[in-house]
Amino acid sequence: MTPSPTARRGPRRLIALLGATAAGLAMVACSSGGGAEDPADAGSESDSGGGTSGSAGDVGGTLTVFAAASLQEAFDVLLAAFGEQHPDVEVAPAVYDGSATLATQLEEGAGADVLATANEDTMERITTAGLEASTPEPFATNTLVIAVPTGNPEGIADLPDLNDTTFVICAPAVPCGDATVELFGLTGFAGAPVSQEQNVTAVAERVVNGDVGAGLVYGTDVAARSGELEAVVPTGADDVVNNYPIVELEGAQPAAAPFVEFVLSDEGQAVLSEHGFGAP
Known part of the structure; x- marks a missing residue:
């Protein structure tokens, strides 16, 4: 029996469909760079950000x-x-x-x-x-200073002037306190602070709040509160650098x-x- 025209078109349509599908898949592969990328090219692209501090993400x-x-x-x-x-x-x-x-x-x-x-x-x-x-x-690096209120109302010029006011320092266990002890030892200053704080921020805040007349802090702590504090650089500060x-x-x-x-x-x-x- 001779196949009908409809039956003959069935295989032709299948072959055409398979051909079109294969061509489409090839185009997708090319557009995505799938499989044909040189590993060296991939490495150069990922390295274009410049190492660990490279491109965002x-x-x-x-x-x-x-x-x-x-x-x-x-x-x-x-x-x-x-x-x-x-x-x-x-x-x-x-x-x-x-x-x-x-x-x-x-x-x-x-x-x-x-x-x-x-x-x-x-x-x-x-x-x-x-x-x-x-x-x-x-x-x-950072260096110790005497923090005083803006305008330096008590006229503090160096460590001995702290004997005429109340002042605070950091506890010796923390770096600013350790540096303060070293500074006092180098200069022979033996004044008595009213308290020893657990960090330098607490010392600066006590001066800002008016609790005390002065405090030993880092120069950066005064710079961060330039509208509220002034720095007095004491003798020997350059020899005590953190x-x-x-x-x-x-x-x-x-x-x-x-x-x-x-x-x-x-x-x-x-x-x-x-x-x-x-x-x-």
Whole structure:
């Protein structure tokens, strides 16, 4: 029996359909670069962002930073800028406190990705405990000053003048307190503070609030409150300089190393300089 015209068209339509489908799949593969991309080309594209501090979105996850209280103003700016450059990173509010307090929290199991302290001795506690994932890098310096209210109403010019007013210092266990003890020892000053605070921010706030007539803080703390405080540079201050190190912590999220690099970069150093910190 001779096939009908309809029956003969069936196989032809099937062949045509299969041909069109194959051609369509080939076009899709070409347009997506599927399978034919040179691995070297792929590598060069992913590297175009310039390493760990490269293009936005090259890292993700979260970022939690522990930082000395004196770094708050500068690090708030640095973290905001880092978050803008890496929108896939969830930047948690930084934890600011005395360096010794932060070290104790980490030793007791607190979770963080990056630690920045106000001196090297406190950072040594972290490395001794094996809590670091990289070598600590110095990134800034700071110097003690006497903070007085704007206008310096009591006319304080140097450390001996503190005997004529009430003043506060940081506790010796924290970097600003350790530096204060060293400064007093170098100059032979033996005045008695009315209290010892757990971080430098608390000292500055007591002067701002009028609780005391003066306080020993870092120059950056006065700069951050330029409308409320003035700085008096005491004799011997240049011989007591705090070096600030930063480190990626053990078990840190992927964003930790890029953030450390950002702090050490020209952009990060410019932010720190604008807030009164010296170069490392």
